[in-house]
Amino acid sequence: MAHVTTGERKSIFSLFNFIALIVLGVGIYLTYLRFAGGLGAVTNLSDYNPWGIWISFDLLCGVALAAGGYVTSSAVYLFGMKKYHSAVRPAILTGFLGYALVFLAINYDVGRPWRLPYPLVVQQGTTSVLFEVGLCVATYLTVLFIEFSPAAMEWLGLKRARNLVVKLTILLTIFGVVLSTMHQSSLGALFLIVPSKLHPLWYSSYIPIYFFVTSIVAGLSMVIFESTLSHRFFAHKMDETHLKEANGVTLGFGKAASYVLAGYFAIKVLGISSGNLWHYLKTGYGTWYLVELLGFVALPSLLYAIGVRVKSLTLIKWTSVLAVLGVILNRFNVCLIAFNWHLPASERYFPHWMEIGISVFIVMIGLILYRFIVTRMPILYEHSDYKDAH
Numbered sequence: 001m002a003h004v005t006t007g008e009r010k011s012i013f014s015l016f017n018f019i020a021l022i023v024l025g026v027g028i029y030l031t032y033l034r035f036a037g038g039l040g041a042v043t044n045l046s047d048y049n050p051w052g053i054w055i056s057f058d059l060l061c062g063v064a065l066a067a068g069g070y071v072t073s074s075a076v077y078l079f080g081m082k083k084y085h086s087a088v089r090p091a092i093l094t095g096f097l098g099y100a101l102v103f104l105a106i107n108y109d110v111g112r113p114w115r116l117p118y119p120l121v122v123q124q125g126t127t128s129v130l131f132e133v134g135l136c137v138a139t140y141l142t143v144l145f146i147e148f149s150p151a152a153m154e155w156l157g158l159k160r161a162r163n164l165v166v167k168l169t170i171l172l173t174i175f176g177v178v179l180s181t182m183h184q185s186s187l188g189a190l191f192l193i194v195p196s197k198l199h200p201l202w203y204s205s206y207i208p209i210y211f212f213v214t215s216i217v218a219g220l221s222m223v224i225f226e227s228t229l230s231h232r233f234f235a236h237k238m239d240e241t242h243l244k245e246a247n248g249v250t251l252g253f254g255k256a257a258s259y260v261l262a263g264y265f266a267i268k269v270l271g272i273s274s275g276n277l278w279h280y281l282k283t284g285y286g287t288w289y290l291v292e293l294l295g296f297v298a299l300p301s302l303l304y305a306i307g308v309r310v311k312s313l314t315l316i317k318w319t320s321v322l323a324v325l326g327v328i329l330n331r332f333n334v335c336l337i338a339f340n341w342h343l344p345a346s347e348r349y350f351p352h353w354m355e356i357g358i359s360v361f362i363v364m365i366g367l368i369l370y371r372f373i374v375t376r377m378p379i380l381y382e383h384s385d386y387k388d389a390h
Contacts, residue, residue: 027357049339058106063099066222078177090227104365132186136182149162151378187211210268218327237379261323262301300323300326
């Protein structure tokens with residue numbers, strides 16, 4: 001069955017469009033201030049706190065929440081879970097937009113964005129973890145673009161090019177998994193050089209593993225969350241296959257997320273034990289650490305398991321929100337809240353409202369692009385010329 005169309009054009013005077021117009025207007029103005037006046041004009045960054053909300057949210061959270069692409073494509077194409085194939089294109093699209101926006105955000109964060117290519121072409125820094133992160137993210141963004149391109153080619157009627165790219169699916173999936181494994185863990189490895197700045201409860205030699213495992217949790221949960229929103233706002237664009245497989249995707253990914261969260265909880269406890277950090281749990285930071293560990297790791301793992309057990313789709317969908325918030329909280333804790341924990345409150349970093357405004361601006365760009373693409377390209381339905389060929 002082809003995707004449903006109403007035959008009616010929606011009015012441009014909607015609440016979303018009104019909010020988007022305001023956010024874009026403010027964002028463009030803040031962008032002008034940022035590049036005309038430098039970082040000091042719009043941020044509260046300093047030598048003590050050179051990494052702010054743009055790194056913690058736009059980069060660390062953005063990369064983790066875009067992990068649904070490699071998680072879903074590997075499940076379908078490498079592990080043969082074809083029953084989840086309807087989730088691949090939405091996940092790839094979300095991943096592609098996520099990484100593209102991360103690249104955009106980096107241009108705001110660095111003082112001289114025009115020098116971003118320097119480590120690759122002028123002054124190679126191959127021994128730097130940050131070099132590896134940048135190289136992998138840039139390469140994986142290219143891979144995601146190629147993986148997404150068949151949908152655009154079907155929309156444009158480029159059949160030969162589309163068929164050529166589809167033949168590369170397995171190769172691209174393997175390449176994407178390798179690159180994701182490297183840079184998701186390397187983002188955590190960036191903090192290995194600051195043992196005196198990051199609180200011991202969050203600092204660990206295992207932090208690269210923590211970041212990689214939580215990226216899987218974020219990927220699985222984001223697929224559920226994104227699917228829920230798509231069914232709420234774009235159900236008229238879905239065909240029978242996507243509508244029929246939606247519940248199976250939610251249950252299957254919820255079950256996988258429960259297992260991964262349980263494993264993550266176990267290795268976090270082992271990390272505390274191996275470092276003999278139990279005494280820190282009696283402090284204020286320890287209480288906050290337990291909030292993260294129990295409230296945003298153990299609890300969603302349990303709720304996912306219960307939801308799958310009783311087949312409660314509503315519970316699983318709400319749990320995905322909790323799990324996503326948990327990953328965001330973890331990245332904020334590592335990069336902001338537990339960073340420079342020994343400094344007095346007067347010297348601690350708190351984001352300027354303009355920093356938050358630019359982050360909201362970047363997220364809004366992603367939402368606009370996602371809506372534009374799914375309402376025009378075969379993302380939530382199979383193109384009639386390629387039925388059962390995806």
